[in-house]
Amino acid sequence: MSMKLPSEATLRRIIAFVAALGIGVATYITIADSGGGAPTCLAGGTGCETVANSSYSHIAGVNIAVFGIVGYIVLLGTAFFANDLARFGGFAVSLGGFGFSVYLTYLEIFKIEAICQWCVSSAVLMTILFLLNATRLIGYAGAPPAESRLAGKGRSVEPVVSGEG
Amino acid sequence: MSNKREREKRREEREQAEARVDTADRRTRLLQFGAGAVFLVIVVVVVLIVANSGGSSGGDAANIKEVSQVDQLFTGIPQENLVLGDPKAPVTLYEYGDPQCPICKEYSEEILPPIFENQIKNGEAKLEFRNFIIIGPQSTPAGAGALAAGEQGRGWNYLELFYRNQGKENSGYATGEFITAIAKAAGVKNMSKFNEDRKSARITNEVQETTEQAQKYGFTGTPSFAIEGPKTHGIELLGTPGSTETIEEKIEAAA
Numbered sequence: 292m293s294m295k296l297p298s299e300a301t302l303r304r305i306i307a308f309v310a311a312l313g314i315g316v317a318t319y320i321t322i323a324d325s326g327g328g329a330p331t332c333l334a335g336g337t338g339c340e341t342v343a344n345s346s347y348s349h350i351a352g353v354n355i356a357v358f359g360i361v362g363y364i365v366l367l368g369t370a371f372f373a374n375d376l377a378r379f380g381g382f383a384v385s386l387g388g389f390g391f392s393v394y395l396t397y398l399e400i401f402k403i404e405a406i407c408q409w410c411v412s413s414a415v416l417m418t419i420l421f422l423l424n425a426t427r428l429i430g431y432a433g434a435p436p437a438e439s440r441l442a443g444k445g446r447s448v449e450p451v452v453s454g455e456g
Numbered sequence: 457m458s459n460k461r462e463r464e465k466r467r468e469e470r471e472q473a474e475a476r477v478d479t480a481d482r483r484t485r486l487l488q489f490g491a492g493a494v495f496l497v498i499v500v501v502v503v504l505i506v507a508n509s510g511g512s513s514g515g516d517a518a519n520i521k522e523v524s525q526v527d528q529l530f531t532g533i534p535q536e537n538l539v540l541g542d543p544k545a546p547v548t549l550y551e552y553g554d555p556q557c558p559i560c561k562e563y564s565e566e567i568l569p570p571i572f573e574n575q576i577k578n579g580e581a582k583l584e585f586r587n588f589i590i591i592g593p594q595s596t597p598a599g600a601g602a603l604a605a606g607e608q609g610r611g612w613n614y615l616e617l618f619y620r621n622q623g624k625e626n627s628g629y630a631t632g633e634f635i636t637a638i639a640k641a642a643g644v645k646n647m648s649k650f651n652e653d654r655k656s657a658r659i660t661n662e663v664q665e666t667t668e669q670a671q672k673y674g675f676t677g678t679p680s681f682a683i684e685g686p687k688t689h690g691i692e693l694l695g696t697p698g699s700t701e702t703i704e705e706k707i708e709a710a711a
Contacts (some may be wrong), residue, residue, distance in 0.1 A: 361651055379486050383493055390497035395503050402508060433483025 296430040299373055299437070303402035305424050306381065310363045313416040317359035320409050323355050330409045342407035347398050355395070359413055362388045366420055374436035380429040381420075405451035513625020515630070516653045517637040521622045525632030526613055527643070529569065533577055537606040538615075540572070547685035547710045549581055549703070552588035552670040555598040556630060557678045559696075561619035569698045571707075581685075581707045585615060588670035590678050594630035597654065599663045601635040604645050604654035613642035650653075686711030 320343075323330040329343035332338060342348060361383055369381035392414035399406055549571075553560040568583075575581040587599035598618065606613035617638050623629030624698060638652065646652045653659055670680060673693055680692040681703070688710045697703050 373665075375482065375486060382490055386493055386497050389499045394501050394589065397505050398508070402473045425490075428486065432486040432490075435479075 296426065298307065299431045299434070301390065302423055302427045303370045303431075306420060306427070307367055309416055309419050309423065310370065312368035313363035313413060313420070314360060314367065316409060316413045317356045317363060318354035319415070321354050321360060324348070330407065332408055338405040338407060342399060342405050342410060347395075347402065356413075358391075359388075359417075363416075366424075370426075372436075373406050373431075373434075375432060376393040378424075378432055381424040385417065385421040385424040388417040392417045411418060425431065458633045464520060470675050480656040491515065514621050515627065515634065515635040516621070517631070520617060520621055520637050520641040523617065523641045526620065527615045529537075529616065530574060530612055533572065533612075534678050535606075535609055538585040538602060538611040539582055540584075540612045541576040543582065544677045545576075545582040547575075547581040547683065547707050549681050550586055550682040550684070550691070551583060551664070551674055551706065552586050552673075552681070554587070554589055554591045554595045554678040555615060555618045556622065556625050557589040558622065558625060560658060560679045561622055561645065563679050564616055564619045566701070567700050571703055575704065575707050580711060583602070583635050585611070586666040586670070588668045588675060588678050588680065589663060592626040594626070594628070596611045596660065596663055597628045597635060598634070600659045601639060603638050604643055605660055608644050609651055610639070610642045610644045613676045614639055614644070617642050683707070683710050 319332050324343050329340040332339040337344070365384050366381055366388075368375040369384070371377075395410060396414050399410060516541045529636070530540070534542060536543060542674075551560075553563075571583070576583055585602065587595075587602070589595045589599060600617070602611050602615050617660050620636075621638065635654070636647065640647060673680070673682065675693075675695070677696060680696055682691050683694055683706050684691045685707075690711070692706075694703075695704055697706065
């Protein structure tokens with residue numbers, strides 16, 4: 292069974308789009324939490340308040356959503372370049388973000404015992420970004436650098452492997 | 457002439473081959489780094505989860521927190537047994553709760569403080585805590601401790617401190633040592649009387665009786681509330697009102 296990898300330009304465009312969504316979600320959580328408030332759960336319930344008010348929501352006084360914003364911005368940045376630094380950087384940051392999301396979801400379910408749908412949304416986005424960046428690294432690591440512009444019509448990059456699986 | 461061209465051609469081929477080897481090397485290195493990073497992240501996440509899975513948050517008899525905040529919360533509010541507020545207040549609000557229950561803690565920290573501050577402080581209502589043992593076996597001695605502390609006028613400080621130092625439900629933290637530490641921090645003066653009272657059949661029976669009463673009312677979870685005032689027909693059951701505003705409206709309607 293062989294599967295054709297999407298082109299690197301396509302992967303980069305999807306990564307940019309998902310990272311932009313992530314910036315939106317993390318920014319909303321940060322703004323809603325500032326001044327002692329909490330994000331509003333769209334599906335109702337007090338899960339978001341409980342999570343936002345828990346001792347796990349801040350690290351050294353900084354809302355963890357701020358770390359999320361930084362991570363998503365870096366990931367968005369990596370989508371603008373088609374070289375090995377961007378490929379590996381995107382993979383490493385999204386891997387870290389994914390691991391952190393797993394830990395935070397564990398805290399929500401087993402320690403805080405409440406679910407905040409905004410945090411779950413961010414965890415899902417980060418998981419998608421991790422999968423996209425892993426595909427990008429596996430498919431294109433070592434490929435020559437290409438046109439930097441996201442929507443550029445520059446030289447397309449051929450996958451180094453065509454995804455056996 | 458042809459020799460020179462041939463040499464150039466061979467050099468070009470060699471360079472291309474080297475470039476291919478370079479690319480392949482770089483690719484292998486990147487993928488190895490990637491695999492290493494995955495391994496590292498798995499280790500870190502597992503360590504974090506294991507480190508957090510103990511009862512490290514709360515439930516620590518050697519480290520009772522928020523004593524002064526709780527003192528401040530109840531300053532200027534009379535309390536006798538587990539009744540908080542002026543005994544002559546026209547409206548009585550009953551809270552059926554379990555000291556081990558995390559939702560009771562949430563109510564105590566978020567929903568009830570405005571009621572303490574307004575309706576109870578100004579004598580409009582009083583709040584009586586009644587044990588409704590629902591979480592587990594350690595809830596009974598924990599609730600008995602509240603009654604024993606109440607006999608020395610420190611019942612609400614005990615309850616509030618218990619909530620603020622709660623460990624995970626039924627994790628075994630609510631030991632005699634923890635209960636004693638909470639009572640001491642709550643300002644219970646006569647500790648030997650406290651220890652004697654909390655273990656007495658009289659108090660244990662009272663815990664049992666209020667639990668049965670809650671079951672008779674049809675309450676299924678903690679905290680559950682009931683209210684009684686000049687405008688209610690006897691005791692009116694409120695269940696678990698979701699907000700401060702709902703409780704305020706009920707007090708208003710009962711007064």
